[in-house]
Every structure is written in C-alpha cells, then in structure tokens.
Amino acid sequence: MVDIATIAFYLGVIAYSAAATLFFLDFARRDGGSSLTQWAPRLLAIGGALHAAHVLTASMLSRVCPIDSLHFALSFTALIAVGAYLALRKRARLFALGAFIAPIALLFLVGAQFVGQGSEPVQGVSHTLLIFHIAANVLGMGLFLIAGASGSVYLVQDRRLRTKKRVASLGSRLPPLDALDQATHRLLLAGFPLLTFGVITGAVFSRHLTTVVGSADFLRSFLGYATWVMLAAVLLLRKTAGFRGRKVAYGTIVGVVCMLLVMLLYVVRSSGAGGSL
Amino acid sequence: MIVVVGLSHRTAPIAVREKLVLDAEGVPDFLRALVQRPEVGEALLVSTCNRVELVAAARAGADLTRVAKVCVEALAANAPDIAPHLYSHTGGAAVRHLFRVAASLDSMVLGEPQILGQVKDAYELARLAGTVGSVLHRTLPRAIRAAKRVRTETAIGSGQVSVPSIAVDLTKQIFGDLTGHVSLLVGSGEMAESVARLLKAAGATILVVGRTLSKAEALANVVGGTARPWTALAQSITDADVVVTSTSAPHYVVDYDMVTAARRARRGRNQFFIDLAVPRDVDPRIEELDGEFLYNIDDLSKVVAETLSSRSREAASAEAIVGREAEGYDRWADAEQATPTIVALRARISASLEEELARSFRGKLKHLTGEDRAALSKMLESSVNRILHQPTIRLRQAALERASDTLSLEQLSLAISELFAFDAEAEAASATENAAPSLDSEACVTSDDTSQLPPRARVVASRH
Numbered sequence: 001m002v003d004i005a006t007i008a009f010y011l012g013v014i015a016y017s018a019a020a021t022l023f024f025l026d027f028a029r030r031d032g033g034s035s036l037t038q039w040a041p042r043l044l045a046i047g048g049a050l051h052a053a054h055v056l057t058a059s060m061l062s063r064v065c066p067i068d069s070l071h072f073a074l075s076f077t078a079l080i081a082v083g084a085y086l087a088l089r090k091r092a093r094l095f096a097l098g099a100f101i102a103p104i105a106l107l108f109l110v111g112a113q114f115v116g117q118g119s120e121p122v123q124g125v126s127h128t129l130l131i132f133h134i135a136a137n138v139l140g141m142g143l144f145l146i147a148g149a150s151g152s153v154y155l156v157q158d159r160r161l162r163t164k165k166r167v168a169s170l171g172s173r174l175p176p177l178d179a180l181d182q183a184t185h186r187l188l189l190a191g192f193p194l195l196t197f198g199v200i201t202g203a204v205f206s207r208h209l210t211t212v213v214g215s216a217d218f219l220r221s222f223l224g225y226a227t228w229v230m231l232a233a234v235l236l237l238r239k240t241a242g243f244r245g246r247k248v249a250y251g252t253i254v255g256v257v258c259m260l261l262v263m264l265l266y267v268v269r270s271s272g273a274g275g276s277l
Numbered sequence: 278m279i280v281v282v283g284l285s286h287r288t289a290p291i292a293v294r295e296k297l298v299l300d301a302e303g304v305p306d307f308l309r310a311l312v313q314r315p316e317v318g319e320a321l322l323v324s325t326c327n328r329v330e331l332v333a334a335a336r337a338g339a340d341l342t343r344v345a346k347v348c349v350e351a352l353a354a355n356a357p358d359i360a361p362h363l364y365s366h367t368g369g370a371a372v373r374h375l376f377r378v379a380a381s382l383d384s385m386v387l388g389e390p391q392i393l394g395q396v397k398d399a400y401e402l403a404r405l406a407g408t409v410g411s412v413l414h415r416t417l418p419r420a421i422r423a424a425k426r427v428r429t430e431t432a433i434g435s436g437q438v439s440v441p442s443i444a445v446d447l448t449k450q451i452f453g454d455l456t457g458h459v460s461l462l463v464g465s466g467e468m469a470e471s472v473a474r475l476l477k478a479a480g481a482t483i484l485v486v487g488r489t490l491s492k493a494e495a496l497a498n499v500v501g502g503t504a505r506p507w508t509a510l511a512q513s514i515t516d517a518d519v520v521v522t523s524t525s526a527p528h529y530v531v532d533y534d535m536v537t538a539a540r541r542a543r544r545g546r547n548q549f550f551i552d553l554a555v556p557r558d559v560d561p562r563i564e565e566l567d568g569e570f571l572y573n574i575d576d577l578s579k580v581v582a583e584t585l586s587s588r589s590r591e592a593a594s595a596e597a598i599v600g601r602e603a604e605g606y607d608r609w610a611d612a613e614q615a616t617p618t619i620v621a622l623r624a625r626i627s628a629s630l631e632e633e634l635a636r637s638f639r640g641k642l643k644h645l646t647g648e649d650r651a652a653l654s655k656m657l658e659s660s661v662n663r664i665l666h667q668p669t670i671r672l673r674q675a676a677l678e679r680a681s682d683t684l685s686l687e688q689l690s691l692a693i694s695e696l697f698a699f700d701a702e703a704e705a706a707s708a709t710e711n712a713a714p715s716l717d718s719e720a721c722v723t724s725d726d727t728s729q730l731p732p733r734a735r736v737v738a739s740r741h
C-alpha cells in the first residue's frame with residue numbers, strides 16, 4: 001500500500017509536470033495547430049487520477065478520513081480544480097486555462113506533502129458539521145481557483161486585443177472573452193454558496209475555540225470575510241449594475257488572492273503546530 | 278524520373294493563364310491521350326486559377342528533355358501563344374518544384390491551404406483516368422507528405438491574410454460562437470459587404486443601416502440581413518454586438534456619447550467596432566471604455582502585414598523541409614536504379630529453382646502431399662530471399678553511394694548480367710510489367726530454356 005501511494009504520487013507529479021509543460025508549449029508556440037493541444041489535457045486527467053489514487057491510498061494508510069486533514073484538503077482542492085477544468089474545457093472553450101491549472105495542481109500535490117496531517121479536534125463541535133465545513137470550503141476553493149485563472153486569462157486576452165499586438169499569432173489559442181467572462185461568472189455562482197456555508201460554519205466554530213486567538217487567526221478570519229465580501233460584491237454588481245469584463249476579472253482575482261492567503265495562513269499555522277483545519 | 282511543364286502566376290499574366298483553362302471533364306481524355314505517346318509513361322495535371330502544370334513520368338529509356346517537349350506541345354496545342362510563358366523542370370528540379378508547389382511555397386499567397394487539396398484532387402483525377410503508374414504513385418504521396426510536414430511543423434499557414442477574414446477572426450476572439458449575435462452594417466462598400474457575408478456565414482444576424490433606405494434594403498438582400506432606416510442608427514448600435522462601418526461621411530458617424538449610451542443599455546456586454554472607412558466613422562475615444570473594442574482599417578491592415586511577415590519568416594524553415602524531403606526522394610530514386618538488376622536476378626534464380634522443383638515433383642518427390650509440396654516451395658522461396666539479401670543490399674548501396682573506390686552500380690549490374698547471362702533492363706521490364714508497382718507479386722515460369730528470358734518469370738521479391 002505504501003508503495004502504491006508513493007508510486008501514484010511520483011507518477012502524478014510527472015503527469016502534472018508533463019501536462020503543465022505541454023500546456024505552456026502549446027500556449028507559446030507560433031503556429032496554428034499542434035498535437036500538444038490533445039495530449040496536455042489527457043496528461044492532466046491522468047495526473048488527476050494518480051493524484052486521487054495517492055490521496056485515497058495515503059488516507060487508508062494513515063487511517064484518516066481524507067477530508068479531515070489539511071494535507072488532504074489541499075490535495076482535494078487541486079483535484080476539484082482539475083476535475084472542473086476538464087469538465088468545462090470543451091463546453092466553455094477554456095483550453096488555454098490548462099496552462100494555469102496544471103501548475104496549480106502540481107503545486108498543491110507537492111505542497112501538501114510539507115503540511116502536517118494531524119487533525120486537532122475542536123471541543124463542542126459536531127464532527128459531521130466540521131466535515132461539511134471543510135468539504136464546502138474545499139469544493140469552493142477548487143471552483144474559485146479556476147474562476148481566478150479564467151479572470152487572469154480574460155485580462156491577458158483583453159489587453160492583447162486592446163494593444164493590437166500578436167493578435168494574429170496568439171488569437172486562436174486563447175479562449176474568447178465572452179467565454180471567459182461567462183465561465184468566471186458561473187464558477188463564482190457555483191462556489192459562492194459553498195463559501196457562504198464555510199464562512200458561516202467557520203464563524204460558529206470559532207465561538208467554541210478554547211485556544212487564545214492570535215493575530216494570525218484574526219488576519220485569517222479577516223481575509224476569509226474579505227473573500228466573501230469581494231466575491232459577493234462582484235456577483236451583486238454584475239446583477240445590478242452590469243459589471244462585466246475587466247471589473248469582474250479584477251474583483252475575482254482579488255477575492256481568489258484573499259482565499260489563497262487564508263489557505264497559506266492555515267498551512268503556516270498547521271506546519272508550526274501539528275496541522276488542522 | 279519526372280518532368281513538370283506549365284505556367285503560373287510567376288510566368289504568365291491572367292490574360293495568358295485563362296487561355297489554358299481545361300475543364301475537369303476534359304482532363305482524363307487529355308491525360309490518356311498524352312500517355313499514348315511513346316515517351317510519356319504517366320501524367321497528371323494540376324490546374325488552379327494561378328497555375329496549370331503537367332507532371333509526367335518518362336517511359337523506360339525515354340529522354341526527359343524529349344518528354345518535356347512532348348508536354349509543351351500538348352499544352353500549347355490549342356493555344357500556341359502560351360508557349361513562351363511555359364517553363365519546364367526535369368529530374369530532381371522537377372521533384373523539388375512539385376514539392377514546393379504542394380507545400381504552397383510557390384503560391385501567390387504564401388502558405389495558402391487550397392493548393393494541397395488541388396494537388397490531391399489532380400492526383401486522384403489522374404489515378405481514376407488510369408494515367409498514374411509506379412513513379413507518380415511514389416512521387417505524389419511524397420509531395421503531399423512534404424506539404425503536410427510544412428503545414429504542421431512551421432507557421433506558414435497560420436493567421437488570416439485578408440482584412441475581412443481578420444475582422445471576423447477578431448470577432449470570434451471576442452464572442453466565440455457568433456450564433457445569436459447581432460452584427461450591424463453601417464454604410465456600404467465591397468469590403469464591408471465581405472465582412473458582413475463572413476459574419477452571416479459564421480451564424481450572426483445581420484442588420485443594415487444606410488442613409489438611403491432603398492440602398493440599405495438592397496444591401497440587406499445581398500448579405501441576407503434586415504434593413505433599418507438611418508434614424509434607427511442609435512438603437513441599432515445598442516442592439517448590435519459587432520458594428521461594421523463603411524460610410525463616406527467626412528465626420529464620425531458613431532460618436533462617443535452614442536456608444537456610452539449604448540453601453541449603458543447593453544449592461545456592459547462586449548461590443549466590437551470594425552471601422553473600414555477613411556476618413557474614420559467611429560470616434561477613437563470609445564476604445565477607452567471597458568468592453569468596447571475598435572479596429573480601424575489601419576489596425577486590420579497591420580494584422581494582415583503581421584501574418585504575412587510571419588509567414589515569410591517561416592518560408593525558410595518550410596524550404597528546408599521541402600529540401601530534405603526532396604533529398605529523400607532522390608535517394609529513393611537512386612536506389613530504384615538498382616531495381617531492374619535485383620528483379621531480374623531474383624526472377625532468374627526463382628525460375629531455375631522452381632523449374633527444378635517442378636521436375637522433382639514429377640519424379641523422385643512424386644509421393645509428397647500437397648501440404649509438403651507447399652512447405653518445400655515456401656522453403657525455396659525463403660532460400661532465395663536469404664541468398665539474395667546481401668547482393669540486394671550491395672546493389673542498393675552502390676546505387677546510393679557512387680563511391681570511386683568501390684565497384685559502381687553499372688559495373689555490378691554488368692557483372693551479374695554476364696554471370697547469369699541476361700539483359701537486366703529487358704528482363705526486369707518483363708518482370709515488373711507483372712509486378713508493378715510493387716515488387717512483391719508473383720508470376721509463373723513457363724519456359725524450360727534457362728538461356729532464354731522466361732516470358733513471365735516468377736518474382737519473389739522482398740524489401741530490404
């Protein structure tokens with residue numbers, strides 16, 4: 001079992017690395033057609049399958065429910081992002097987003113190895129509710145990662161069309177602006193209820209914490225609320241004031257950066273103190 | 278080897294080229310008549326609006342210059358005044374020319390994709406007419422392969438090269454699928470009409486607004502759209518995702534305030550303005566607005582120039598690929614010079630062994646079952662392959678290397694002919710008539726006289 005987990009991990013790293021490289025080469029090439037476009041998502045899917053195999057076998061080894069530790073939560077976030085990208089890439093014409101998703105998945109797969117695996121029980125909190133809290137956050141983060149990537153590509157495409165440079169050579173490889181805008185919006189819509197649930201349950205759990213609340217915890221809470229407020233504002237202003245395009249992209253990116261900072265603070269805290277969500 | 282005779286946009290103006298137009302129905306008869314000539318073994322005709330080229334393979338022993346002359350006569354038969362515009366390439370130069378044509382390196386618009394399909398069509402037409410033999414069956418697939426390599430390994434075919442196609446390409450980069458999107462055509466003009474047609478073909482709904490409603494209606498009929506009066510311009514801009522302007526107005530027809538108002542009404546949805554007019558129709562300040570994109574005729578022309586420049590840069594890489602493919606063809610053609618000797622030698626040995634075997638089957642080996650006989654024949658066949666393996670390799674090496682310190686192909690062929698007492702060319706011609714285009718087919722031995730050429734020698738050849 002140890003061997004399977006280790007082999008799946010290393011093969012997953014190789015598949016993600018190869019997919020990231022092919023996506024990048026596909027993005028950077030000068031000509032119009034390439035077989036790389038076909039192989040990169042296949043390798044990403046293989047990487048995702050190996051990643052999932054690693055998570056399952058490793059969790060069986062450590063006898064920990066995968067959703068119950070930060071180690072696996074990080075891995076699952078990347079898996080959700082990979083799965084959502086593969087599901088959406090053809091329908092929403094988001095091919096070029098692979099150049100963002102594959103390195104993120106690789107980073108999360110490898111990065112999770114450096115995070116503590118233990119779970120620190122929170123007194124007075126239902127374990128089931130805690131699992132729902134973590135699951136909602138993980139799913140939401142996975143969707144927001146793609147929304148952030150989609151917003152970033154929107155800005156690149158928008159700038160290219162405005163500056164009118166490399167319009168002919170790069171055009172066919174980047175998704176259309178409308179497709180990116182739609183994808184960002186739909187991913188935010190899908191992830192926002194999960195984020196809201198995570199924020200509310202997180203607020204409830206924080207009341208039961210017996211440990212002293214430090215500045216890092218305060219900052220984490222602040223950034224968590226800031227993520228929610230920013231993404232809520234993006235969705236609300238789109239509905240009421242017709243916010244689209246660049247404004248939505250910038251708002252989404254700011255929200256996703258806040259979310260990543262929250263994750264980073266979790267990682268820092270758990271690395272220093274045994275690790276928990 | 279082959280010859281290429283013809284004319285193209287490089288050697289003949291359109292007034293000359295149009296005299297040489299052959300309709301597709303007449304081409305098979307033309308080609309069949311040509312291969313009836315004693316010099317021409319195979320032929321095909323590539324006919325496009327920019328070129329007419331006859332590709333022909335010489336019969337065994339025919340002089341290539343003579344074949345080229347026959348082709349010139351055939352092409353100029355009905356239009357003698359085109360003769361000064363005809364060019365001809367023979368041998369390796371003809372192969373390189375054909376490869377360059379298929380790869381679109383000789384096209385008027387470098388990298389255009391149609392020529393490869395036209396070469397394929399010409400090949401298919403000639404194949405159906407029965408005027409393609411072993412030489413062109415080997416040459417055309419190699420030309421097509423070279424062209425495909427050029428298209429996949431270089432950027433020579435990337436990007437659009439006309440203003441209307443660039444405009445539609447940009448529209449797709451903003452909106453993706455144009456189905457359900459509304460395009461507005463303001464004014465008229467040939468280029469604007471082309472853009473509107475392409476947008477319509479891509480699935481967009483077309484609106485036409487003109488100062489004169491009757492003209493707008495006429496244009497709407499042409500492009501498959503709906504006409505609106507000039508007074509509906511502001512509302513039409515609000516309705517449209519793509520606005521194509523091409524009026525002769527001396528001032529901006531679409532001003533900043535008009536677009537700002539439309540943007541509010543459109544709730545920030547992206548909008549693309551294609552300004553084809555000089556002086557410009559659209560206020561350039563609208564580019565500052567989020568979600569508003571504007572390309573004027575200069576911007577579009579720069580994209581065309583960028584594409585063409587990019588294609589020209591790729592031409593050197595494409596030429597290198599064509600050069601390598603042509604060298605590969607030359608090597609194959611050189612190696613093929615050893616084929617008559619190899620085929621004749623194989624036929625002679627196979628015939629002798631089979632004759633002996635047939636005699637044994639009638640005598641000492643009469644008791645063998647059909648299965649045993651087949652096994653014995655198979656064993657002899659394998660033995661022939663094994664015996665001839667090294668001589669075959671040596672002959673092909675001699676054909677390819679032509680080194681001064683080793684025996685040449687001619688010397689080796691002569692020695693074999695002397696030793697086995699046959700005329701390699703004649704015997705191979707007899708054998709390949711039954712075996713072409715592949716050497717892997719079989720014929721039967723009917724002659725008992727080993728000093729004479731068997732009319733139909735059994736050929737058991739293998740590729741080495």
